[in-house]
Amino acid sequence: xxxxxxxxxxxxxxxxxxxxxxxxxxxxxxxxxxxxxxxxxxxxxxxxxxxxxxxxxxxxxxxxxxxxxxxxxxxxxxxxxxxxxxxxxxxxxxxxxxxxxxxxxxxxxxxxxxxxxxxxxxxxxxxxxxxxxxxxxxxxxxxxxxxxxxxxxxxxxxxxxxxxxxxxxxxxxxxxxxxxxxxxxxxxxxxxxxxxxxxxxxxxxxx
Numbered sequence: 001x002x003x004x005x006x007x008x009x010x011x012x013x014x015x016x017x018x019x020x021x022x023x024x025x026x027x028x029x030x031x032x033x034x035x036x037x038x039x040x041x042x043x044x045x046x047x048x049x050x051x052x053x054x055x056x057x058x059x060x061x062x063x064x065x066x067x068x069x070x071x072x073x074x075x076x077x078x079x080x081x082x083x084x085x086x087x088x089x090x091x092x093x094x095x096x097x098x099x100x101x102x103x104x105x106x107x108x109x110x111x112x113x114x115x116x117x118x119x120x121x122x123x124x125x126x127x128x129x130x131x132x133x134x135x136x137x138x139x140x141x142x143x144x145x146x147x148x149x150x151x152x153x154x155x156x157x158x159x160x161x162x163x164x165x166x167x168x169x170x171x172x173x174x175x176x177x178x179x180x181x182x183x184x185x186x187x188x189x190x191x192x193x194x195x196x197x198x199x200x201x202x203x204x205x206x207x
Contacts, residue, residue: 002093002094002095002096002097003096003097003125003204004090004096004097004099004122004123004124004125005023005029005096005097005098005099005124005125005126005127005155006099006101006119006124006125006126006127007019007020007023007098007099007100007101007126007127007129007158008101008104008105008115008119008126008127008128008129008143009101009103009104009128009129009130009131010104010128010129010130010131010136010139010140010142010143011103011104011139012103012104013131014129014130014131014160015129015131015160015161015183016100016101016129017044017047017048017100018051018160018183018189018194019127019129019158019160019181019183020044020048020098020100021047021048021051021052021194022158022181022183022194022197022198022201023098023127023158023180023181023198023201024048024052024057024098025051025052025053025054025057025194025195025198026181026198026199026201026204027096027098027201027203027204028054028056028057028095029057029095029096029097029098029204030057030058030059030060030091030093030095030096030097030098031045031048031052031057031058031059031060031097031098031100032045032059032060032062032090032091032097032098032099032100033045033048033062033099033100033102034062034063034064034088034099034101034102035062035063035064035065035066035072035083035087035088035102035109036062036064036065036066036102037066037067037068037069037070037071037072037075037102038066038067038068038069038070038075039069040065040067043062043065044062044100045059045060045061045062050190050191051189051190051191051194052191052194053191053192053194053195056095057095058091058093058095060091060093060097063087063088063089064076064083064087064088066079066081067079071103071107071108072102072103072107072108072109072110073108073109073110073111074108076110082110083109083110084110085109085113085118085121088118090122096204099124101115101119102115103115104143105119105143105146105147106146116146116150116152119152120150120152124152125153125154125155126147126152126153126154126155127154127155127156127157127158127180128140128143128144128147128154128156128157128158128177129157129158129160130157130158130159130160130171131159131160131161131162132159132161132162132165132167132168136167137167137170137171140157140171140175141171141174141175144157144171144174144175144177154177155178155180155207156177156178156179156180156202156207157171157172157175157177157178157179157180158179158180158181158182158183159179159181159182159183160183161183161184161185161186162182162183162184162185168182178202178207179202180201180202180207181197181200181201181202182200183197184197
């Protein structure tokens with residue numbers, strides 16, 4: 001059965017795109033980035049196309065593209081626009097869909113609604129991407145707690161740019177969430193590297 005799986009991060013620049021590429025490759029899923037703010041030299045959808053090797057995945061076009069690298073509500077306001085949930089048209093597919101979010105759970109899409117609200121409204125399953133830095137344990141546990149509070153199903157955690165450490169163990173002990181995969185520090189981020197990491201991920205049917 002096709003599943004809609006939302007990939008969110010514990011903050012900005014934790015590696016959601018790399019994690020999404022790994023999951024898309026591992027599960028031969030489709031990929032969709034509903035909104036991108038900034039970094040328009042290459043949209044995430046184009047990056048994903050370069051990083052996956054399998055021929056089954058379809059990369060769907062981004063619905064909302066904003067110039068300013070900022071919170072979507074602010075980036076949109078600078079362009080005299082507003083964002084509404086109706087701006088996002090979920091691709092129709094019989095395949096599992098990896099949906100890459102923008103920023104973290106509490107990112108405002110407009111003055112009234114957060115990314116979290118859209119996830120909850122659509123009933124997406126969630127994968128949390130964590131990356132080790134000073135404060136990341138706190139950010140990861142807070143994100144997991146918010147998801148639990150809102151009764152949003154969480155499939156597990158992907159740890160990016162890191163090896164197994166005390167941080168990963170305390171996070172998994174406290175959250176009781178399965179680890180879907182570890183993405184090590186990669187000397188080169190290319191299709192071959194993504195393919196190799198994808199082989200180490202847990203199978204979707206196990207989650």
